[in-house]
Amino acid sequence: MNGPIFRLLACALAIALSALPSAALAQHKHRVVILTDISNEPADxxxxxxxxxxxxxxxxxxxVATTGCWKKSDPDIAAIHRVIDAYEEVVPNLRRHSKDFPDAASLRAVTFSGVDGYGMEAxxxxxxxxxxxxxxxxIDRDDERPVWFCAWGGGNTLAAAVMKVRMDRTQAEAEAFVAKVRGYEIALQDEGFAYIAHRYPNVKLISSELQWRGISRTTPTFNKWPETRGGNDEVFNADWVRHNVQTDHGPLGQQYLTAEYLHEGDTPSFLYLIPNGLHFPExxxxxxxGGRFAAVRQSNIRTGTGNKTVDPLLDQHRDYAMFxxxxxSWTYEGTxxxxxFCAIFRWREAFQNDFAVRxxxxxxxxxxxxxxPVAVVNGDKTRGLIELKAKAGxxxxxxxxxxxxPDGDQLGYSWWIYNEPGSCSHTITIQNAKTAQPIVQVPDDATGKNFxxxxxxxxxxxxxxxxxRRIVVSVD
Known part of the structure; x- marks a missing residue:
């Protein structure tokens, strides 16, 4: 930090600017609904x-309190309210950092108990x-933005909404309704998403079959899934959680439970939606x-839970396809x-530091x-996608x-090529990659590709x- 006087001035400026949400920020806010089988284990x-x-x-x-293969009845809305109650106590302080934190009453107003029972039969x-x-x-609201459903348990409450619309409206009306649905489900914990995908093949649903396991190392008592390990495990274990979340961080931190199997297996679903200049969920x-998913839908994905009751339910809705x-590919300390799993754990240090600060x-x-920090590239001050055109060479x-x-801290720059999402397979070099003004060499034979x-x-x-910031370069 660069001294108390600078920090006080920065504080005053930031508070003044945060009093009204910026237009750029509003453009990047996603409409989000959480579907959680909370209290089936501590992770939710x-x-x-x-x-x-x-x-x-x-x-x-x-x-929405829901069910799933590990909690087949009795959605626990009371557990949600306990966490919101703790949030209410810290909202005044959170608003010292951003005026956009909603009040607890508005969250309570949209908290519901979903379908009580397992799967589409219920x-x-x-x-x-x-x-x-x-x-x-x-979904019917006059808002052009889609609604993102983060399913931490089963998806049958969302699927029930689609079923009801399908019964009550014309085919065209139902298709228009589903066109505004977006979903990210952890491990397929019932057949709700499969029900929707089978009937509406173009719906944009993500199923993180196994990738979610990359969020953290399993607890010492569970000690499984060694194939999911990688990167820095020390920033997401019980000691780190005690120091950075549970102790001396107020009532909300006290609501953070001790993991039984894996820390926060459901968290990738909304990490995917945080507008940090990296993710663009469409x-x-x-x-x-929040991970990375194949650009082509995969057919008849199996459950990633290990619960043998799920796949027979999924089979009732064949064929279905989801992302x-x-x-x-990533190298960390020589490995x-x-x-x-690497598609999540490669970012672990950054998202854990971010959570510690929150x-x-x-x-x-x-x-x-x-x-x-605020990343500004070529004069663009938003957190939006930057698209450039270039010629080969x-x-x-x-x-x-x-x-x-905003705090006057020194900034470090690192520019790099994210190979997997691009179509250019040739080596792309970046000069001055640790400075504010790098030079990117477009390959001579990259015509028709992007990176x-x-x-x-x-x-x-x-x-x-x-x-x-993400810059997508298309080569003419």
Whole structure:
């Protein structure tokens, strides 16, 4: 940090600017509904705590207690309310860092108990459930943005809404309704998403079959899935959680439970939606904190839960296809990885540092906490996708010198090529890759291809925070 006077001035400026949400930020907010089988084990409640520390980044339009293969009845809405109650106590402090945090009353108003029962058999009998009707009203709302459903358990409450619309409306009306549905489900914990995908093949649904396991190492008592391990495990274990979340971080941190199997297996579903300049959710193959998925839908994906009751339910809705796990290649401290888990754990240090700071926001004043740098590339101050055209053999000069840090911290620049989402297989070199103004050499034989340049912009605070920009270069 660069001294108390600078920090006080930066604090005053940031508070003044945050009083009104910027137009650029509003453009990138996603409409989000959480579907959670909370209390089946600690991970859902852990994820809900983290999610609420990012509530300023989304339009939170629903938090629904649901069922799934590990909790087949009795959706636990009370557990959601306990976490919201704790959030209410820290909202005043969170708003010292961003005025966009919603009040607890608005969250309670969109909290519902979903279908009580397992799978579509239960859903078909509860089409007048309050959560089902709420979902229908959200999608029917005069808002061009789609609605993202993050399914941490089963998806039968969402599927019940689709079933009801399918019964009550014309085919064209039902198709228009489903066209606004987006979903990211963890491990297929019932057949709800398969029900929708079978009947509406163009629906944009993501099934993270196994990739979600890359979020953290399993607990010592569970100690399984060694193939999922990689990167820095020390930033997501019980000791890290105690220090950065559970202890001295207020009532919300006290709601973060101790993991039994894996920390926060459901969290990738909303990490995918955080507008940090890296993820653009309509492009499932771009990759980022919430993972990366194949650009072509995969047919008849199996459950990733290990629960033997799910696949027979899925088979009732063959054929169905959804976007699912893709592999990334990454090298960390001399170890090379090439698997689907790497698509998440390669980002672990960054998203854990970010969460640690969000928990600091729950208890610390502005001038005692860190805040994300603002990455500005070629004059573009938004967090949006930058698309450039180039000719084969060109040299592209990018300029991030206008980037700033709200706390006055020093900034580190790293420009690199994210190979997997691009179509150019040739080596692309970047000169001055650790400076604000790199030069990208377009290959001579790259005509008709594209490639992705990523700026990773990191401050020098403790813990350091990272922002990104993604530049997609299309070669004519």
């Amino acid at each position: 409640q852990e994820s809900l705590v983290r999610f609420l520390t990012y509530a300023n980044e989304f339009d939170v339009e629903g938090i 859903a078909a009998k509860q089409l007048d459930n309050a959560a089902v009707n709420h979902i229908i009203s959200l 492009h499932v193959d771009f990759g980022g904190w 699912s796990d893709a592999k990334d 090379a990885y090439n698997n689907e 928990m600091d926001w729950c208890v610390k004043p502005y001038d005692q906490a860190n805040h994300n 060109d040299q592209l000069t990018l300029n991030a010198a206008a980037s700033t840090d 992705h340049v990523i700026l990773t912009l990191t401050d020098d605070a403790t813990p350091p925070l990272t922002s990104y």
